[in-house]
Amino acid sequence: MNIVVCVKRVPDTETKIKIGGEGTKIDPAGVEFIISPFDEFAVEEAIRIKEKLGKGEITILSLGPADAQTIMRKAYAMGADKGTHLNDATECQDTLAEAQALAAALKGMQFDLLLFGKQAVDYDNGAVGVQVARLLNIPVVSRIIKLDVADGKATVERESDMGKEVVEVKLPAAFTAEKGLNEPRYPKLMDIMKAKKKPLEEKPAQLEAPKLTIVKMDYPPARPPGKIVGQGEESVPALVNLLKNEAKAL
Amino acid sequence: MLPIEGKIFLLLLIGITVYFFTKRAQYLISLLKLGKAEDRSDNSGERLRFTLGQVLTQACALKNVTGKDLAGIGHMLLFYGFSFFVVSYGFHIAEGFYEKLNPSLFGEAFNNGFFFLLDLAGLVVIVSVIWAAIRRYVVRPERLVPSLEAGIILIVVFCLMILSFMTEGFRFLAEPEPFTSGAFVGKFFAGMLSGMGLQAHVHTLFMGTWFLHMMIVFGFGIYILYSKHLHVLASHPNLYFHSTRPKGTLQPIKDFESAESFGVSKVTDFSWKQLLDLYACTECGMCSANCPANNSGKPLKPKDVIINLKHNLFENGNNLLTKKEGEEEPLIVGSVVTHDEIWDCTNCMACMEVCPVAIEHVDKLDDMRRYLVLMESNFPAEVQTVFRNMENNSNPWGMGMATRADWAKDLGVKILSEAPGEFDILFYVGCAGSFDDRYKKVSRAMVKIMQAAGINFAILGTDEKCCGDSARRIGNEYLFQTMAQENIEIFKNYNVKKVLATCPHGFNVLKKEYPQFGAEFEVIHHTELILDLIKNGRIKLKGELAKTITLHDSCFLGRYNDIYQPPRQILNSIPQAKLVEMDRIQKTSFCCGAGGGRMWMEELRGKKINEVRTEEALTKNPDLIATACPFCLTMFEDGLKAKNADEKVKVLDIAEFVANHLL
Numbered sequence: 001m002n003i004v005v006c007v008k009r010v011p012d013t014e015t016k017i018k019i020g021g022e023g024t025k026i027d028p029a030g031v032e033f034i035i036s037p038f039d040e041f042a043v044e045e046a047i048r049i050k051e052k053l054g055k056g057e058i059t060i061l062s063l064g065p066a067d068a069q070t071i072m073r074k075a076y077a078m079g080a081d082k083g084t085h086l087n088d089a090t091e092c093q094d095t096l097a098e099a100q101a102l103a104a105a106l107k108g109m110q111f112d113l114l115l116f117g118k119q120a121v122d123y124d125n126g127a128v129g130v131q132v133a134r135l136l137n138i139p140v141v142s143r144i145i146k147l148d149v150a151d152g153k154a155t156v157e158r159e160s161d162m163g164k165e166v167v168e169v170k171l172p173a174a175f176t177a178e179k180g181l182n183e184p185r186y187p188k189l190m191d192i193m194k195a196k197k198k199p200l201e202e203k204p205a206q207l208e209a210p211k212l213t214i215v216k217m218d219y220p221p222a223r224p225p226g227k228i229v230g231q232g233e234e235s236v237p238a239l240v241n242l243l244k245n246e247a248k249a250l
Numbered sequence: 251m252l253p254i255e256g257k258i259f260l261l262l263l264i265g266i267t268v269y270f271f272t273k274r275a276q277y278l279i280s281l282l283k284l285g286k287a288e289d290r291s292d293n294s295g296e297r298l299r300f301t302l303g304q305v306l307t308q309a310c311a312l313k314n315v316t317g318k319d320l321a322g323i324g325h326m327l328l329f330y331g332f333s334f335f336v337v338s339y340g341f342h343i344a345e346g347f348y349e350k351l352n353p354s355l356f357g358e359a360f361n362n363g364f365f366f367l368l369d370l371a372g373l374v375v376i377v378s379v380i381w382a383a384i385r386r387y388v389v390r391p392e393r394l395v396p397s398l399e400a401g402i403i404l405i406v407v408f409c410l411m412i413l414s415f416m417t418e419g420f421r422f423l424a425e426p427e428p429f430t431s432g433a434f435v436g437k438f439f440a441g442m443l444s445g446m447g448l449q450a451h452v453h454t455l456f457m458g459t460w461f462l463h464m465m466i467v468f469g470f471g472i473y474i475l476y477s478k479h480l481h482v483l484a485s486h487p488n489l490y491f492h493s494t495r496p497k498g499t500l501q502p503i504k505d506f507e508s509a510e511s512f513g514v515s516k517v518t519d520f521s522w523k524q525l526l527d528l529y530a531c532t533e534c535g536m537c538s539a540n541c542p543a544n545n546s547g548k549p550l551k552p553k554d555v556i557i558n559l560k561h562n563l564f565e566n567g568n569n570l571l572t573k574k575e576g577e578e579e580p581l582i583v584g585s586v587v588t589h590d591e592i593w594d595c596t597n598c599m600a601c602m603e604v605c606p607v608a609i610e611h612v613d614k615l616d617d618m619r620r621y622l623v624l625m626e627s628n629f630p631a632e633v634q635t636v637f638r639n640m641e642n643n644s645n646p647w648g649m650g651m652a653t654r655a656d657w658a659k660d661l662g663v664k665i666l667s668e669a670p671g672e673f674d675i676l677f678y679v680g681c682a683g684s685f686d687d688r689y690k691k692v693s694r695a696m697v698k699i700m701q702a703a704g705i706n707f708a709i710l711g712t713d714e715k716c717c718g719d720s721a722r723r724i725g726n727e728y729l730f731q732t733m734a735q736e737n738i739e740i741f742k743n744y745n746v747k748k749v750l751a752t753c754p755h756g757f758n759v760l761k762k763e764y765p766q767f768g769a770e771f772e773v774i775h776h777t778e779l780i781l782d783l784i785k786n787g788r789i790k791l792k793g794e795l796a797k798t799i800t801l802h803d804s805c806f807l808g809r810y811n812d813i814y815q816p817p818r819q820i821l822n823s824i825p826q827a828k829l830v831e832m833d834r835i836q837k838t839s840f841c842c843g844a845g846g847g848r849m850w851m852e853e854l855r856g857k858k859i860n861e862v863r864t865e866e867a868l869t870k871n872p873d874l875i876a877t878a879c880p881f882c883l884t885m886f887e888d889g890l891k892a893k894n895a896d897e898k899v900k901v902l903d904i905a906e907f908v909a910n911h912l913l
Contacts, residue, residue, distance in 0.1 A: 012642045014650035030652060030712065032642050186634045189512055189624035189728050 001056035001149065003046040003113040006102060006129070007039040007075055009068040010122040024214045025091065026122070035071045038117025040078075041177035044184040045147055046115055047079035053149075057081050061105060063098055063205050065089055076195035077187035083198075086205035093123060094210035099131035101205040106136060113154070114174040118143045126176075133174035141167050143178040252346045256457065260346045260464070267468040274475040278529065281567050288521035290491040301489040310489070310606040314536055321385065321534075322606075324378050331375035332407070335414070338368050339467055342460075352429070366432035369418070372411045373435060379408045393535030393553075399477045406470055413463040415439045420456035423449070481532040485607040488530035491523050492608035496762040498599050498810040500616055503727045513620025513725065516579045517563050517586075518570065520614065527609040528560035537601035537611060542841040542863075543594040547856030550594035552601040552611045555587055559614075562586045583618050590855060592618045593630060597723050597846030598805040603837050616846075619725025629724065636850040637726055640733065644715040645681035646850055655711040657683070657690040661697050666744055667711030675700075675707040675779075676746045678760065680753040681716050682880030688887065689752075689880040695909035696752055696776055702912050703788040707750065713740055719755040722763070724847035731767065734759075738769045748772045750779055752905065754806035754879045755845075761811070775807060777816040777878050777904050784823050790913040794826040797873040799907075801829060802863070802886065803839035804879035817878050817904050824911055830870045840866065844881035864889025868899070875901045 011017065012032040020027025035043070043060070050056040060075045060083030062068045072083050086105055092098055106114065114136075116129030126142075133140030146157035154173060158165050159180075187195075229239045244250045252260060304310040311325035344351035354361035383404050386396045418436025422428055423444055448455060474482050495501070503512055514520055535553050543550035562582060563570075573579065583592070592615055601611040622628045639648030655665050657679075664671055677700070683693040700707050718733035737760075741749070749771055751757035761773035783789045799821055807813045814836045821829050834840045843859030853859065864886055867875050875890075877883045883901055890896040902910075 012650075014643050014648060016650050016652035032651065034642055183631075186627050186629075186637060188627045189506065192728070193506065 001049065001053055001113065002059070002109075002111045003049065003056060003115065004059045004061055004106065004109055004111040005039070005042045005046050005075065005080065005115045006061045006063075006132070007043060007071060008036045008062065008117070008120040008122070009033045009064045009071045010036040010120050013037070013121060019217045019219070023216050023218075025217070033067060033071060035074055036117050036120040036122070038119060038121070038177050038179070040075075040117070040184045041179065041181045042115035042117050042175075043075045043078055043080060044182045045177060046113070047185075048182060049113070049147070049149055050079070059083055059109065059111070061102060062086065063088055063092075063101055065091055069200060069202070072200060073195050073198075074187075076198045076200075077192040078185055079187075079191065081198060083200050085200060085202045087202055088205040088207060090207070092205075092207050092210055093214050094212040095125050095127040096131055096212070097207050097210045099128050099135055101207050102128065103132050103135035104206045105203075106132065112171045113149065114138070114172065116174065116176045118176040118178050129174060129176040136174070138172050138174055139169045140174040140176070141169055142176040144175050145178050145180040147175060147181065252457075256461075257347055259461070260343070263465060263468050264343070267471055270472045271475065274472065277567070278475065278480075280571060281563060282522045282525050282529075284518045284570055285520050285522035285525040286518070288523050290494075290523055293494050296494065297490050297492070300492060301486060304489050304606075305486060310485075314604050314606065319391070321382075321391075324381050324385075327374050328378040328382070328407075331371040331378065334368055334371040335375070335410075338364075339464075342464065346464075354430070361430050362432035364432065365418075365430040365436070366434060369415070369433050369435040372414055376408060376411050379404050379411075393539040395533070395535070397478070397533070399479075402473075403477065403479055406466065406473075410463065410466055410470070413459055413466065416443070417456065417459040417463050419443045420452055420459055423452040424456040478531070478533050480529050481607060484526060484529035485532065488523075488526050488607050488609070491526065493610060496765075497812075498602075498612070498758070498806075499762050499766070500613060500722060502731065502766045503620070506728060506731075511621075512624040512727070513622070514614070514617040515581050515583045515621040515625065517559065517566070517582050518579060519621070520617070524610065524614055524617075525563065527614075528556055528563060530607040531556045531560060531609060532607060533557060534606065536604040536606065537609070540600040540604050540838055540840075542596055542598055542600070542843060542859045543856070545840070546843075546859045546862050548590070548594045549588060549855060550591040555591060555611065555614070556609060558586050583621055587615075587618060589622070589628075591615075592622065593851065594855065595846050596805070596841045596843055596848045596859065598841035599809045600805070600838065600841065603809050612846075616723065616725060619723075620727055621725075623725035624728060630851045632852055633724055633847070633850060636720065636724075636847075637729060640716050640718070640721055640729060644733070645685055646716065646720055647681065647685050649685040652712055654679075654684045654714055655709060657693055658697070658709060658711075661694065662701070663697055664708035665711035666708050667713040670744070671708065673706050673708035674748065675705060676741070676744070676749045677707050677709045678717075678749050678751045678756060679709055679714060680751060680756040680880070682753055684714070686880060686884070688883065689903075692752055692880070692883075692903040692905050695903065695905040696750075698909045698912065699780060699783070699789060699905060703783045710740065710744065713744075715740065717753075717756040717759050719759040719763075720847045720850060722759065723845070724850075734764055734767050734769075738764060738767055741769065741771060746771050748774070750774055750776060752776045752878075752880070752903070754804045754811070755881065758806045758810050775811070775813060775816075775878070777807070777813060777820060780905065780908050781816040781820055784820065784908075789908070791824055791908065791911040792913040793911050795824045795907070795911065796826045796828075798828050798830050798871060799874045799876050800832050800867050800870045800872040801835075801876045802832070802842065802867065802882055803836055804877065804882050805839065805841050805845050807878055808836060808839055817876065820904055820908060821876055824907060827907075830872060832866055832870060834866065842877075842879075842882040842885035844885050849881045849884075858889070858892070860885035860889040861892050864893055864895075868893060868895060872899060874907075875899060876904055876907060877901060878904045 012034050015031050018027040046058045050058055058080040060072050060080045062072050063086040069085050072085060084105060086101055119126035130140050130142055141156050141158060144156045144158050148155045152171050154169050154171055156167050229235045308326040308329055311322035315322040341352055353364040386394055386400055415435050416439055418433045419439030422437060422440035537552035538544045541552050595615045597612050599612055636646045639646050643649060643651045664673060679693050682689040715737050716733055718730040722730035749760055751760060751773060757773060757775045801817055821827050840863050841859060842863055875886050877886060883903060886901040890899055
C-alpha cells in the first residue's frame with residue numbers, strides 16, 4: 001500500500017499574527033511553524049494503516065517555502081518514509097494554483113491512498129484536497145473520521161449535521177482528515193534521529209500565475225472594554241437598557 | 251589456649267568461611283559489573299570523610315531520629331556494641347592460635363577495661379535487640395515490615411551475646427587464674443553456672459561454647475551476604491560512592507546521535523552504582539514513610555522499588571551472568587517496577603534525604619521515565635500536549651509565545667527583546683510568572699520590590715524561553731537539552747552574569763543543571779535576594795500583619811537547594827506576623843504534589859497530595875499560607891478550594907508578603 005500525505009506548514013495556532021509583506025502576508029518573524037493539525041491526523045492515519053498492514057510506503061508531499069522541510073522531518077519522525085518538497089518561496093495563496101502544482105507532482109507517483117487534512121489552519125480554505133482529487137480524476141471523501149482499507153477499497157465514515165455517513169470508495173482515492181480520526185503520536189527519540197537521515201527530495205513547485213491574490217489583510221477591530229454598570233438591584237434597569245439599545249442583544 | 255586439634259578445627263572453620271564469603275562476594279561483585287560504567291572516582295578525600303563521618307558518628311541513623319521515631323538511637327547502640335564484638339572476635343581468633351595474643355598483651359589495665367567494655371557492649375546489644383524485636387513484632391510501625399530474615403538475625407545476635415557471656419563464665423570456672431577482672435557479666439554467669447554442678451565438665455563446656463560461639467560468628471559472616479543485612483557491608487561502599495554532583499541533579503544523556511537505547515528498561519541498564527544501591531538498602535522504610543505518593547495511597551513505595559529490583563537482580567543473576575550475546579534480557583519496566591509507580595513520583599527527593607545509606611531513588615525512577623518517553627513514547631496522555639506546548643510555544647500551558655512579556659506592560663521594566671541595554675540582574679520570569687494569571691501577580695510583586703530597592707534589572711521579554719525542568723523530570727531529556735542549549739545561547743548573547751528566578755524549578759535547573767551544558771552565570775532565588783535587601787536596609791517593611799502564617803517548603807527550594815531559612819527570616823521581619831510551623835517542615839517537608847512534572851499530569855491514584863498537605867496546613871489554623879513556588883501556590887489554592895477553605899485562608903508568595911509591606 002503506497003500512501004501519499006500532503007502536509008502544509010502553518011503558524012502555530014497560538015501565534016499572535018502580525019501582518020507583514022505590504023499588508024498582504026503574515027510576518028513570519030518570531031512565528032513557530034507547525035504541521036497543520038488536520039494534516040497531522042492524516043499523517044498519523046497513514047502510519048497506522050502501514051503498521052496494521054505491515055507493509056507499504058508513506059510519502060510526504062509539501063508545498064511551501066524552504067522551512068516546510070522542518071515540518072516534513074516531523075512527519076518523518078512520526079513514521080513517514082520519504083518525501084518531496086515543492087519549493088514555493090512566493091507563499092502562493094491561490095488554492096487552485098497550489099492544487100495544480102501538487103497534482104502535477106502526484107502524477108508521477110504511484111499511490112493507493114492520498115491523504116490531506118480537511119483544511120490548513122492558516123487561511124482555512126479547505127479546498128486544496130478536493131481540488132487535487134478532481135484534477136487527478138480520483139474519488140474524494142472529505143472530513144473523514146474513520147478509515148478502513150481492504151481489498152482495494154476503503155470504507156470511511158464522515159460526520160454531518162444529519163448524522164453519520166458510511167462511504168465505500170474504490171482505490172486509489174483521496175481523503176481529507178477531520179479531528180477525531182485519531183490521536184497523533186509523539187515520536188520516539190530513535191525515530192526523530194532516524195528522520196534526519198530519511199530521503200527528502202526538493203524541487204520547485206510548478207505554480208501557474210495565481211488567479212486569486214490577497215489584496216489587503218487587516219486586524220479584527222479591537223473589542224470595546226467591559227463596563228461595570230453598577231451594583232445591586234437598582235442597576236438592573238440600566239443593564240437592560242444597555243443590552244437592548246447598545247448591545248442589541250435583547 | 252586451644253589444643254592442636256582445636257587449632258586445626260578453627261583453621262578449617264576459617265577456611266570454610268573465607269571460601270563461602272569470597273564466593274558470594276565475587277558473585278555480588280560480578281552482578282555489579284553487569285551495570286553500566288559510571289565514574290565515581292572523584293573527590294576520594296571528601297568521599298572518605300563523608301563515609302567515616304556518617305558511619306563512625308552514626309549520623310546516617312541519627313539524622314532520622316524524631317520524638318516519634320527513636321530507632322536511630324537503637325541502631326547506634328547496636329552498631330557500637332556489635333562493632334566492639336567484631337574487634338573481640340579478632341582477639342578470640344588470635345588467642346585461639348597463640349594464647350599470648352589477647353588483650354592482656356597491652357597490659358593489665360587494658361585487659362580489664364577491654365572486657366569490662368565488651369560485657370557492657372554485650373548488654374547494650376541485648377537491650378537493643380530486644381527493643382528492635384518489640385518494635386518489629388509488637389509496636390509494628392508502618393515503615394517496618396516484619397520479615398523472617400529480621401527475626402533470624404535478631405535471634406542469632408541475641409544468642410551470640412548470651413553465648414559470649416556463657417563462654418566467659420565457663421572460662422572463669424575452667425582456668426585457675428581469672429583471665430580478667432573486667433568481665434563483670436561473665437563473672438555473674440560464672441556464679442550462676444558454678445551452682446549447676448557442672449564442675450567436672452567446665453573445660454569441655456568452655457571449649458564447646460567457645461567453638462559454638464565462633465561457628466555462629468563465622469556462619470553469621472556468611473549469612474550477612476545472603477540476607478538484607480548485606481547492608482552491613484554494602485552501605486559503606488555505597489556511602490563512599492555517594493553522588494558528589496550538585497544535590498538532586500540528574501545526569502545528562504550525552505550522546506543522542508549514536509546511542510542505541512535511552513534510559514533504563516532492563517536491570518543492566520542501571521549503572522553499577524545504581525545496583526550497589528540495591529545491596530545497600532537496609533529496608534528501614536524511611537523513604538516510603540516520607541514519600542508523598544505512598545502517603546497519599548498511591549502504588550509507589552520507594553522502598554518496594556528498591557527491594558523488588560534487588561530481588562529481581564538476585565533471581566535473574568545467574569541467567570544474566572551466563573546470557574549469550576544477542577539473547578533478550580527481561581524488562582523491569584512495567585513488571586518489577588510498574589508504570590504507575592514510575593509516574594507517581596513527584597521527584598520531591600524526600601526519600602533520598604532520609605535514606606541512611608545514600609540510595610538514589612529519584613534517579614532510578616527518572617531513568618525509567620526516560621526509557622518510557624524516549625524509547626516507547628509511552629506516558630500519561632495529557633503529557634503529550636505539554637511536550638507540544640513546550641516545543642511550539644516554549645511553555646507548558648501552550649500560551650502564545652509572543653505574549654510572554656505582556657504581564658510586564660506598563661511596569662517600566664527593561665525588556666531586552668524590545669530594547670537591549672545594561673543591567674545587573676536578569677530576572678528570569680519563567681513560564682508561570684509569565685503566563686499563569688495568579689503567578690503574574692508574583693512577578694509584578696518582584697518588580698515592585700526590585701524597583702523599590704533600586705536594582706538595575708531586566709527581563710528577556712519574548713526572547714525568554716521555558717527552562718525545560720518539567721520536560722527533564724518527565725523523562726524527555728532530548729526536549730530538555732534542546733531547550734537548555736537554546737537558553738544558554740540566549741543568555742550568552744545578552745552577556746548575562748547574574749540571574750534571578752522566582753520559580754524554584756527554574757532556579758534549580760538554571761543554577762545546577764544548566765552548567766552540565768556550559769552555562770556560566772550566577773543564579774539566585776527571590777527569597778535570597780529579598781532577604782539580602784532587607785538585611786542591607788535597601789528595602790524597609792512597614793505596617794503590621796497581625797496574622798497567623800504557616801509556611802510550606804518547596805522541595806526544589808528546600809531539599810534540592812537547602813534554602814530553608816530565607817523565607818522564614820523574611821516572614822519574621824514583617825511586624826507582628828506570627829509564623830506557625832507545620833508538622834513536616836524543611837528536610838522532611840511534604841511535597842505539594844506538583845514536582846517531577848506531576849503538575850501536568852492527572853492525579854488518578856489515591857488521595858490528592860495537595861489536599862493531604864492542605865489538610866496538614868489547616869490543622870495550624872492559619873490565616874495565610876506562604877509559599878515560594880508557583881506550583882506549590884497553585885496546589886494550595888486548589889487544595890483550599892477542595893476543602894472549602896479558600897474564603898478563610900489565602901495563599902501568598904513570599905514576594906507578595908514583602909511587596910504588600912514596602913515602605
